[in-house]
Amino acid sequence: MTDTHVARLAAAAKRYGTLTALDGVDLAVRRGELLAVLGPNGAGKSTSIGLLLGLIRPDAGRAELFGLDPQRIEARRRIGVMLQSANLPPTLRVGELLRLTMSYYPNPRGYDETAALAGIADLLLRPYGKLSGGQQRRVQFALALCGRPELLFLDEPTVGMDIDARQKPWAAMRALVAEGCAVVLTTHYLEEAEALAQRVVVLGQGRVLSEGSVDDLRKRVALTRIRCVSDLDADAVAAWPNVASAAREHGHLRIATAQAEAVVRRLLGADPALAELEVQRAGLAEAFAELTRDTAAEQEAA
Amino acid sequence: MHAVTLPAAPSAAMSAMPPRRVLGAYLAEARSECLRYLRAPGFMLPILLFPGLFYLVFGVLMGKSEGADAARYLLASYGVFGVMSPGLFGFGVSLAIERDGGLLTLKRALPMPPGAYLLGKMLMAMAAAAVVVLMLLAMAMGIARVALTPVQAAALLATGVLGVLPFCALGMLVGTLFKGQGAPGMLQLVYLPMSFLSGLWFPLSMLPKLLQQFAPLWPSYHLDRVALVAVGIVREPVLPHVLVLAGFGAAFFALALRRLRRVG
Numbered sequence: 001m002t003d004t005h006v007a008r009l010a011a012a013a014k015r016y017g018t019l020t021a022l023d024g025v026d027l028a029v030r031r032g033e034l035l036a037v038l039g040p041n042g043a044g045k046s047t048s049i050g051l052l053l054g055l056i057r058p059d060a061g062r063a064e065l066f067g068l069d070p071q072r073i074e075a076r077r078r079i080g081v082m083l084q085s086a087n088l089p090p091t092l093r094v095g096e097l098l099r100l101t102m103s104y105y106p107n108p109r110g111y112d113e114t115a116a117l118a119g120i121a122d123l124l125l126r127p128y129g130k131l132s133g134g135q136q137r138r139v140q141f142a143l144a145l146c147g148r149p150e151l152l153f154l155d156e157p158t159v160g161m162d163i164d165a166r167q168k169p170w171a172a173m174r175a176l177v178a179e180g181c182a183v184v185l186t187t188h189y190l191e192e193a194e195a196l197a198q199r200v201v202v203l204g205q206g207r208v209l210s211e212g213s214v215d216d217l218r219k220r221v222a223l224t225r226i227r228c229v230s231d232l233d234a235d236a237v238a239a240w241p242n243v244a245s246a247a248r249e250h251g252h253l254r255i256a257t258a259q260a261e262a263v264v265r266r267l268l269g270a271d272p273a274l275a276e277l278e279v280q281r282a283g284l285a286e287a288f289a290e291l292t293r294d295t296a297a298e299q300e301a302a
Numbered sequence: 303m304h305a306v307t308l309p310a311a312p313s314a315a316m317s318a319m320p321p322r323r324v325l326g327a328y329l330a331e332a333r334s335e336c337l338r339y340l341r342a343p344g345f346m347l348p349i350l351l352f353p354g355l356f357y358l359v360f361g362v363l364m365g366k367s368e369g370a371d372a373a374r375y376l377l378a379s380y381g382v383f384g385v386m387s388p389g390l391f392g393f394g395v396s397l398a399i400e401r402d403g404g405l406l407t408l409k410r411a412l413p414m415p416p417g418a419y420l421l422g423k424m425l426m427a428m429a430a431a432a433v434v435v436l437m438l439l440a441m442a443m444g445i446a447r448v449a450l451t452p453v454q455a456a457a458l459l460a461t462g463v464l465g466v467l468p469f470c471a472l473g474m475l476v477g478t479l480f481k482g483q484g485a486p487g488m489l490q491l492v493y494l495p496m497s498f499l500s501g502l503w504f505p506l507s508m509l510p511k512l513l514q515q516f517a518p519l520w521p522s523y524h525l526d527r528v529a530l531v532a533v534g535i536v537r538e539p540v541l542p543h544v545l546v547l548a549g550f551g552a553a554f555f556a557l558a559l560r561r562l563r564r565v566g
Contacts (some may be wrong), residue, residue: 053411076413077319083411087403091341092334103330104413106319127341147413 006031006151006182007052011061014047014206021047023206024061029151034173034183036197038190038217043203045186046084049155052184053081065151077106080149082140084156090129094120094139097128098146105147117175118142119168134165141169151182158192170195193217224260227252227278230271240266252276328418335422336429339392349391349430350437353384356503357438362446371535373446375505378458378529381438383502385462386522388430389469390476390489393423397477398485420474427466435462450533457532465525468551472521475558478565496520521550 007029014022022044029035029052037045050056051063054070065075088097098115102108115121118141123131128139137157144152154173158166173183173196187193193200193214200217202210210217223244230253238246242259257263260279267274339345361376400406409419439455442448450458473489480488497503499513500523506514517523524543530536 055407055410073413073416076411079411079413081408081411083404083408085404086408087400087405088408089334089338089405091338096334096337100330100334101412103323103327104415106323153411 004030006066007184008064009048009051009058009061010064012048012051012058012063013060014044014051014056015059020206022051022058025203025206025208027201027208029182029184030199031150032177032180032182033198034177034185034196036193036200036214037184037186037203038188038193038200039203039209042205044206045203046155047206048203049153049184049186053079053153077104077147078150080144080147080152082144082152082154082157084159086140088128088136088140091127093125093127094131094142095124097139098124098142101143102146107148109146109148114142114146117172118145119172134161137161138169141172145172145176149181151184152176154183154185156186156188159188166192190217223256223258225278225280226255226257226260226263226267227276227280228267228274229253229276230267230274232267232271232274237267324415327415328421331414331418332422332425335426339426339430345391346430349384349387350434352387353380353434354437354441356380356383357441358445362441370446370448373442374448374450374533375530375535377438377442377446377448378533378535379502379526381435381458381462382465382500382522382526382529383497384434384438385431385466385525386469386493386497388427388434389466390473390493391486392427392430392473393470394473394475394477394489395486396423397474398480398482401477402482424467424470427470428463431462431466432459435459448533454533458529461525461529461532465528465547468521468525468547468554471551471554471558475554475561478558478561496522499523500526502526518546521547524550 005028009025009027011024011026012022013020013024025044025048027037027048037048039045047056051058052065052070054063054065054072054076057063063070065072066078068075070076092100095111098111098120102111102114108114109117112121115124118138120135120138120142123135123139128136131139137160141154141157144154157169161169170192173185177183177196183196185192185196197214200210200212200214201208202217229251232253234246234248234253237243237253237255240246240263242257242262244256244258246253246255248254255263255267264277264279267277357376357380361373361380397406406419435458439450439458443450443455472492476489476492477485499509500506500517500520501509502522506517509517524546527536527538527543528540528547531538531540
């Protein structure tokens with residue numbers, strides 16, 4: 001392991017009974033970067049986080065935090081954590097929860113500074129149980145960053161927040177990254193990854209489907225889907241310029257392209273009898289499906 | 303589990319934690335644990351109310367005809383009955399709920415010093431046990447006119463405060479076996495029959511012979527014997543009972559810890 005990596009999974013595998021949650025995942029978090037981990041439900045995002053935090057043990061492969069076993073407290077003193085669900089004691093006040101969590105760390109951020117950064121300065125005297133769901137998420141976020149961590153794990157921190165409510169945690173994440181803190185962010189929202197991440201890893205069915213910059217992913221996602229009834233040969237269409245893929249499915253011709261206008265123009269010219277034309281921009285879910293299908297096809301071909 | 307042998311991280315010095323701060327973390331955890339339950343009357347009231355009410359009715363009011371010895375006997379028995387509940391419920395219910403709600407998972411991920419979580423709950427249970435015993439002592443000495451020497455009162459208090467520990471371990475074990483709201487019912491199934499079969503509600507001599515013979519199987523029986531010695535009803539060596547209680551506590555704790563490590 002080089003000094004530029006703060007956390008790493010190496011060929012990590014995890015099974016729950018017959019279900020393979022992770023199937024040989026390699027994942028490295030570099031110092032000071034914001035790494036977004038994307039993927040549909042059941043892709044292995046939370047399992048990956050759980051391995052890096054030492055909450056679960058890999059069946060094969062390794063998990064490391066700062067080059068150490070993640071269960072070592074020396075390693076965990078350098079991280080901050082926000083999990084998807086954590087019912088904190090409802091009768092404790094926000095300020096008491098914050099001071100308690102600060103006590104775990106050798107050199108925590110100041111009390112007021114943390115509250116301001118997470119946007120909870122007005123909540124400090126309120127009992128946790130009396131807060132709204134969004135306010136509770138902000139408190140959990142404050143607890144994650146109060147220890148002045150070098151690496152912050154945020155497991156779907158903005159789930160259920162609207163676009164406006166996300167701006168505050170986004171700004172805080174940017175501020176932390178500017179301080180040199182690395183962040184591992186799992187999310188369902190592509191726009192969240194686009195707004196924040198330097199690097200994006202897409203997981204699907206327990207494997208790494210794609211890894212690269214946000215631009216790389218955007219290129220894969222920026223495809224438009226065309227669906228129509230036509231007698232044109234799918235293989236021939238697949239060879240057209242700007243066509244990423246073409247296939248016949250259930251009597252429909254399905255085409256993926258980054259240049260929908262040009263391809264539609266050529267389609268209409270090539271087949272005057274073409275019918276039921278649909279043009280749809282690919283969502284993230286489709287991009288995931290596409291990535292998953294690609295790997296499945298590669299495996300079959302191999 | 304995979305053995306990971308790695309050199310210490312280069313910047314380990316940055317994450318070194320001075321002993322003062324480690325101690326501070328233990329104290330902060332214990333303080334939070336006590337605060338949260340003091341603010342939850344729905345949790346504390348039944349723990350205090352039931353032994354208090356039972357003792358008032360059966361020990362103080364109805365016991366008047368039986369003489370001071372009945373009030374003295376029941377002070378020990380209801381004291382043990384009252385001490386069991388903060389151990390069983392304080393530990394078991396909160397652990398079951400916190401395993402279910404993800405708090406325990408978060409605490410395991412955070413750099414909380416090892417054992418601080420359990421230690422905090424233990425101190426809370428010991429404090430609650432002390433309150434129960436002091437309340438019963440006040441009723442016994444103040445209302446029922448039970449004559450206790452300061453040594454006897456202190457011995458009963460110590461019996462309660464330390465005697466809660468094996469029941470903490472038993473509560474912890476049940477808390478690791480049942481998640482969330484299933485635990486309280488299960489704990490009642492342990493608490494009430496065990497109290498009855500150990501002679502905490504009625505003297506053992508009033509139970510059928512067979513049940514009397516089985517009584518030494520229950521940890522509460524042994525704590526009751528210690529408490530009876532403390533208030534001067536019984537004269538017998540307490541060491542065997544203390545050793546049995548320590549054995550029960552260690553066994554429950556080991557089983558619970560094993561399950562907690564495996565299942566979480």
